[in-house]
Amino acid sequence: MTAELFTQYLFAGITYGIIYAIVAIGFNIIYNTTGIINFAQGEFVMLGGMISISLNPLMPLPLAIGCAVLLTTLIGALIEMIFIRWLVHPSVLRMIIITIGISILLREVALHIWGEGVRSLPYFYGNEISSIDILGAHVSPQVLWVVGICSIIVILLSLFFKFTPLGQEMRACSSNRLAATLCGINAKNMVTLSFMLSAGIGALAGCVVSPITYTQYDCGTGLAIKGFTVAVLGGLGNSMAAVAAGLLLGILEAFSIHIVPLAFQDAISISILLLILFIRPHGLFGSSEAAGLKEF
Amino acid sequence: MKHFLSTTMLAIAAICLLFSGPAQAEDDTIKVGAILAVTGGASFLGGPESRTIEMQIEKINANGGIHGKKLELILKDSGANPEKAISFAKQLIEEEKVFAIVGPSTSGETMKIKNICEQGKTVLISCGAAEVIVNPVARYVFKTPQKDSFAVKKIYMVMNKLGIKKIAVLAGNTGFGKAGKGQLLAIAPEFGIEVVATEVYDKKATDLSAVVAKLMANKDIQAVVNWSIVPAQAIVAKNMRQAGWNVPLFQSHGFGNIKYVEAAGVAAEGIIFPAGRLLVADSLSADNPQKDVLMKYKNDYEAKFQEQASTFGGHGYDAIMVLAKAIEQAGPDKEKVRDAIENMKNFAGTGGIFNFSPEDHNGLDIDAFAMMTVKDGKFVLYE
Numbered sequence: 155m156t157a158e159l160f161t162q163y164l165f166a167g168i169t170y171g172i173i174y175a176i177v178a179i180g181f182n183i184i185y186n187t188t189g190i191i192n193f194a195q196g197e198f199v200m201l202g203g204m205i206s207i208s209l210n211p212l213m214p215l216p217l218a219i220g221c222a223v224l225l226t227t228l229i230g231a232l233i234e235m236i237f238i239r240w241l242v243h244p245s246v247l248r249m250i251i252i253t254i255g256i257s258i259l260l261r262e263v264a265l266h267i268w269g270e271g272v273r274s275l276p277y278f279y280g281n282e283i284s285s286i287d288i289l290g291a292h293v294s295p296q297v298l299w300v301v302g303i304c305s306i307i308v309i310l311l312s313l314f315f316k317f318t319p320l321g322q323e324m325r326a327c328s329s330n331r332l333a334a335t336l337c338g339i340n341a342k343n344m345v346t347l348s349f350m351l352s353a354g355i356g357a358l359a360g361c362v363v364s365p366i367t368y369t370q371y372d373c374g375t376g377l378a379i380k381g382f383t384v385a386v387l388g389g390l391g392n393s394m395a396a397v398a399a400g401l402l403l404g405i406l407e408a409f410s411i412h413i414v415p416l417a418f419q420d421a422i423s424i425s426i427l428l429l430i431l432f433i434r435p436h437g438l439f440g441s442s443e444a445a446g447l448k449e450f
Numbered sequence: 451m452k453h454f455l456s457t458t459m460l461a462i463a464a465i466c467l468l469f470s471g472p473a474q475a476e477d478d479t480i481k482v483g484a485i486l487a488v489t490g491g492a493s494f495l496g497g498p499e500s501r502t503i504e505m506q507i508e509k510i511n512a513n514g515g516i517h518g519k520k521l522e523l524i525l526k527d528s529g530a531n532p533e534k535a536i537s538f539a540k541q542l543i544e545e546e547k548v549f550a551i552v553g554p555s556t557s558g559e560t561m562k563i564k565n566i567c568e569q570g571k572t573v574l575i576s577c578g579a580a581e582v583i584v585n586p587v588a589r590y591v592f593k594t595p596q597k598d599s600f601a602v603k604k605i606y607m608v609m610n611k612l613g614i615k616k617i618a619v620l621a622g623n624t625g626f627g628k629a630g631k632g633q634l635l636a637i638a639p640e641f642g643i644e645v646v647a648t649e650v651y652d653k654k655a656t657d658l659s660a661v662v663a664k665l666m667a668n669k670d671i672q673a674v675v676n677w678s679i680v681p682a683q684a685i686v687a688k689n690m691r692q693a694g695w696n697v698p699l700f701q702s703h704g705f706g707n708i709k710y711v712e713a714a715g716v717a718a719e720g721i722i723f724p725a726g727r728l729l730v731a732d733s734l735s736a737d738n739p740q741k742d743v744l745m746k747y748k749n750d751y752e753a754k755f756q757e758q759a760s761t762f763g764g765h766g767y768d769a770i771m772v773l774a775k776a777i778e779q780a781g782p783d784k785e786k787v788r789d790a791i792e793n794m795k796n797f798a799g800t801g802g803i804f805n806f807s808p809e810d811h812n813g814l815d816i817d818a819f820a821m822m823t824v825k826d827g828k829f830v831l832y833e
Contacts, residue, residue, distance in 0.1 A: 159667050161695070166660035173656070270493035271709045272681040282715035283691035291663075292693045365658035368713055370680050372491075376654040408660040416661045417650040419622065 155412065161291035163408045169297050171404025172304045176359040176389065177381025178396035179308065180352040186328040186391050188350035190249040194233070194257035195356055195381060196374030197264075202226045202357025203369035204264060207273045215278070219361045223354050230353025234346045257374065264371040276365040284363075296386065300362050307355055308397055324348060328391070383427045389440025399438055479522040479780055480549045482507070483512065483542035485563070486577070486766075487555040491653070494707060495555040495679070498763030499577055500525060501755055502747075503552060503770045509750075516777050528554055534619030536566065537560035543570035549777075549784065552769040553577055555762075558625040564591050572789050575773055577765040579703070582628045584811040592791055592811045594768035594801055596679075596726065600704050600816040602633045604724040605675060605756035606641035608832070610819055612698065614672045618647040618665045620658075620686060622678030627653075630702055646670050652657050653680045662689040673697050676706035684714035691717040698722060703819065706761040711824055722832055724819040726761045726801045729829040747790030771799060 155167055177195060186194040209233040213221070238244075244252075277284070278299050285292040312425035315321040327344045335341050345366030360369065367373065380403075403423055410422050436442045484503055494695030504523060511520045524546055526538040535554050536741025542548045543566065550573040554560050557580030567574040568588050576583050576593040583593045592667040602826040609617070619634050621627035630650065638645050647668060649661050665671060674697060676686045683705055690699060708729075711718045727734060731744035747767050751759040772791060780786035794813070821832040 156667070159663055166657065169657055209523065247813070248478065265489060265493075268499050268508035272684070272713050274713055282688050282717040285692045285694060294688075294692045363656075368684065370681065373654075373656075376656070411660045411664055415649060416658075417652075420652055447785055 158290035159412075161289045163412065164405065165288070165291055165293045165297060167405030168301060168401060168409055169361070169404070171401035172300050172397075173359070173363050173367070173377070174380045174404060175309065175397045175400025176304050176363075177356065177377050178385035178400055179311065179393045180356045180359075181381055181385040182346050182391050182393050183311075183352040183355070185385070187324055187344050188238075188249070189328075190246060190253065190351065191382065191385075191390075192349070193250065193253040193378060193382075194260060194374075194382040195352065196376070196378030197257050197260040198226055198230060198353045198356030198374075199360035199363075200264060200369060200371065200374040201229060201260065201353075202360030203275070203364040203373075204268050204273070204360075204371075206361045207275055207364065207369060208268070210275060215276070219275075219358070223357045223360055223441055226357030226360075227350045227354040229352075230349040231346055231352075234349035238345065239342055246394060251424070257378070260381030261372055261374065268371055270371065272368045272370045273364075274368045277365045278362075283338075294366070296362075296365050302368070303358065303362050304397075307358065308393060310391055311355075320347070372434055382425065383423055386427060387430050387438055389437025392437070394440055395437065395439035402438075461519065468644040477706060478518070479520045480516070480777065481522050481524060481546060482770070483538075483546060483551040484523060484525045485528050485535050485538045485551060485553040485559070486525065486582075487559075488525075488527040488532035490531065491819075492530035492556050492679075494709075494760075495577065495762045495765075496527070496530070496553075498760050499553065499555055499766030499769075500527075502751060502763040502766040505754055506631045506774075516774060517781060519782060522775070524548060528559060530556050530559065532559045536562050539563040539566045543567070547724065548572065549782065550575065550773055552766070552773065554829070556625065556630065557583060557777070560591075560593070564588055567591060573773070573784065573791065575769040575791075577762070579768055581633075582629075584658035585616065587809060587811050590771070590788060592806070592813075594772065594799065594804075594812075595765045596703065596801055596814050596818045597812060598629055598633045599637065600814075600819055601724045602630070602637050603641075603720075603816060604819045604821055605700050606637065606643055608700075608722060609643060610641055612673075612696070616644050616646045616670045617675055618649070618668070618671045618674045619645050620661070620665075620674060620676040620678075621648070621650050622653045622655075622682060623650050623682050624653050624679065626702075626704060627678045629663060634675060634677065636638050651682060651699075653678070653682070655682045655685065655819065656687050657689065658682065659689045659693065662686070662693050662695065666690075666693055666695045671697060673700060675700040675702075677702045677704070677709055681710065681713060684710045684718065685713045687721060688717040703761065706715060706822075706829075708758045708760070709831070711827060717773060717825045717826075718827070720823060720825075722821060722823050725822050725829070726764060726818060727820050728759060728761050728764045728800045729822060730820070730831050733831065739796075739798050739803060740800070744800055747800055761800070768799035768801050768804070770772075774803065 181197045202222050205225050206218045209218035229281030279295045323339045324344050327341050331341050384400045407419050486500045488500045507521045507523050518645050528534045555577050557578035560576040560578040560583050567590050574591045579595040581597045621631040699721050703725050705723045706725040730745050731748050734741045746760045776790035777785045780790040794806045802814040804813035806813040822829050823832040
């Protein structure tokens with residue numbers, strides 16, 4: 155393998171990995187406050203992309219993305235209020251089935267609004283064929299945008315959870331809901347907030363990856379499966395671990411293409427998921443003690 | 451009193467409906483079943499097809515129908531699911547007792563219901579592309595899209611002209627992709643072309659830059675052929691050009707949807723692919739026998755649905771119009787209509803000039819395809 159080919163695979167891997175990671179982070183935020191996996195996370199990504207594409211002809215690109223993120227955040231809040239909030243001590247299974255239902259609902263709504271065609275945002279910089287030369291590899295500038303924006307999201311999220319009172323309250327809910335409620339934290343609001351946050355992040359991801367992957371009414375499902383794999387791989391609930399696991403999986407997938415046919419790409423990621431579930435069910439970076447305390 | 455009156459009215463209305471419904475259906479209408487993938491993975495086929503067929507039936511009925519009988523469309527959305535297609539086909543034939551069925555949209559579904567229609571002695575005019583639908587010939591099964599093998603031959607002819615000898619084949623993991631890959635590999639030796647690499651990708655693939663890098667490292671490859679009906683067609687084009695790889699890119703007739711060109715933007719420039727002439731209807735010379743049909747369909751469709759006509763909708767047009775023409779010639783008799791389709795000659799459709807025969811239930815020859823390319827974001831004939 156030449157050095158040039160190596161860097162080309164590396165960047166392809168980083169592109170896949172970052173996209174998976176950002177979906178996984180959305181899973182983690184909701185998992186942290188509610189203990190459930192929101193299977194509609196992929197649909198938030200789709201909605202973010204679709205709304206920004208529809209708004210783009212009416213306003214400048216950054217504003218369109220801003221509005222799309224805001225609208226998707228509101229949709230996230232609405233979904234939580236309508237479907238989740240009023241449930242009294244719901245079982246994990248019930249919550250999972252509700253989120254799967256929501257994902258189907260959102261997909262069908264999107265099909266009726268936007269139809270079955272593929273759409274995409276324009277490239278933020280350059281166009282479909284422009285590329286930047288990095289160490290002999292050709293990389294689309296959009297990849298750098300995705301990497302940059304994803305890094306910023308992860309850093310801001312960590313700061314938010316560590317230093318702001320609101321972030322600390324959300325973490326308190328995830329550690330021990332009862333104790334947090336006794337301290338005067340409104341746990342229900344925290345859950346709403348977590349849905350808003352993950353919807354917003356998903357939507358932003360949907361906007362930045364749209365020029366690369368395109369947006370279609372059913373593109374959320376595939377992303378959700380890979381994002382879920384990555385979230386489990388890193389250890390559920392840990393955003394930094396999700397980034398590491400995402401990059402690991404993406405790079406593995408990219409390099410695997412050199413050895414085995416492309417058709418096995420998904421088989422590899424699923425095999426890795428199975429292996430992790432057998433050997434380290436708490437994820438690569440999670441602790442088994444912490445995982446043992448969780449309900450799911 | 452008021453309450454009594456409205457109840458009576460309702461009852462009368464219900465009785466009227468009860469009696470008028472079936473009576474009218476038996477006397478004045480011809481039931482046409484349609485099984486199309488209006489939603490789901492193949493909705494870009496079934497969507498335009500269903501819209502087209504509804505539009506054409508509306509038009510036929512507005513003109514007084516055929517032999518004074520109106521066509522009644524019973525549309526079933528299979529979501530490209532073969533199991534659903536099977537149950538719909540049985541329902542249409544046994545319960546609804548339809549006159550004929552148009553669709554399904556995909557080859558996989560068509561193969562599943564081929565025998566059901568054969569046993570039910572009901573004419574099926576499929577919009578699926580694979581050659582196996584009409585080879586071997588089944589008595590009641592016809593299809594309107596052009597054959598895969600003709601598309602492959604057209605592509606290889608261009609390659610011979612350009613002096614291309616070694617190629618790479620990329621295909622999606624759908625029925626269409628698999629069939630196309632098979633044809634590409636089988637026909638290559640005939641044209642002195644060697645396939646040096648083949649890769650299959652998932653139909654939901656979102657980025658193919660890694661596989662492009664792998665192929666690009668093989669300096670022997672002079673051209674790439676991509677065979678799929680998914681957005682990955684645009685992704686391949688983008689990833690190749692981003693990597694600075696400028697060998698010619700050929701696509702299948704699945705590329706005949708302007709949405710993919712829009713999605714790929716400048717990366718679509720110069721892509722070469724075979725397709726029906728609908729895409730370049732404007733630039734055909736006036737003496738082309740298809741010109742009138744194509745322009746009329748294109749204008750009608752675009753005025754009514756505010757979206758560009760695609761060749762897929764054209765397959766639906768051909769299916770319903772072949773059926774309508776046969777009913778017009780032979781009258782509303784199932785067996786006679788079947789014979790009329792089989793003997794139909796020189797019928798100008800959107801896919802080409804149909805010449806059916808007992809051996810050929812597709813009726814199109816290799817000239818139904820024209821080679822096209824993308825120039826300034828538009829489809830133009832490839833010279």
